[in-house]
Amino acid sequence: FLHAAFIHTNPADYCAFFPIGTLFAPECLLEVASYANANAKAKAKANTNWAFIYSDNDYFSRTAEGAIARFSPDFKPDFSAHFLRGFNYIGAFFARLSALQKAAIFAEKTALNAPFDLLLRVIETLKSEQIGHIAQILYHLPPSALAKLANVGHSADQNQNEITAL
Numbered sequence: 580f581l582h583a584a585f586i587h588t589n590p591a592d593y594c595a596f597f598p599i600g601t602l603f604a605p606e607c608l609l610e611v612a613s614y615a616n617a618n619a620k621a622k623a624k625a626n627t628n629w630a631f632i633y634s635d636n637d638y639f640s641r642t643a644e645g646a647i648a649r650f651s652p653d654f655k656p657d658f659s660a661h662f663l664r665g666f667n668y669i670g671a672f673f674a675r676l677s678a679l680q681k682a683a684i685f686a687e688k689t690a691l692n693a694p695f696d697l698l699l700r701v702i703e704t705l706k707s708e709q710i711g712h713i714a715q716i717l718y719h720l721p722p723s724a725l726a727k728l729a730n731v732g733h734s735a736d737q738n739q740n741e742i743t744a745l
Contacts, residue, residue, distance in 0.1 A: 600721035
């Protein structure tokens with residue numbers, strides 16, 4: 580659950596929202612920081628620094644011997660608000676703390692635990708130039724995340740209800 584106290588106790592610039600059990604590629608945080616810093620320098624005059632970053636991913640399982648087998652890569656497109664409203668293709672992401680504050684999701688006594696709802700709330704407050712896609716597999720999701728995608732799915736009606744609730 581996310582809460583208003585989170586803003587006041589977190590000294591970080593970015594927050595990461597990933598399922599429990601996610602494995603990160605060794606270069607994940609370095610790549611995110613590199614892209615964020617390079618973009619900040621290039622966009623400083625236009626005030627369109629990346630406030631939201633997502634990347635490609637795949638899934639992993641453990642073999643009987645304990646080795647990790649990776650499969651089902653998700654190569655994601657660059658940002659499209661229209662496509663996102665129909666299907667959560669982004670999944671896990673990094674967001675600037677200031678973008679979370681701007682989205683006003685941390686109201687007192689309010690808990691928000693739906694990742695897609697959180698994603699939509701943050702995206703709605705940003706310009707498309709502030710949303711960055713790193714076209715590299717930077718994390719590996721556990722099999723439980725794949726099972727949730729297969730069982731839950733978001734229909735257009737479900738997505739419309741979530742968007743309307745915003």
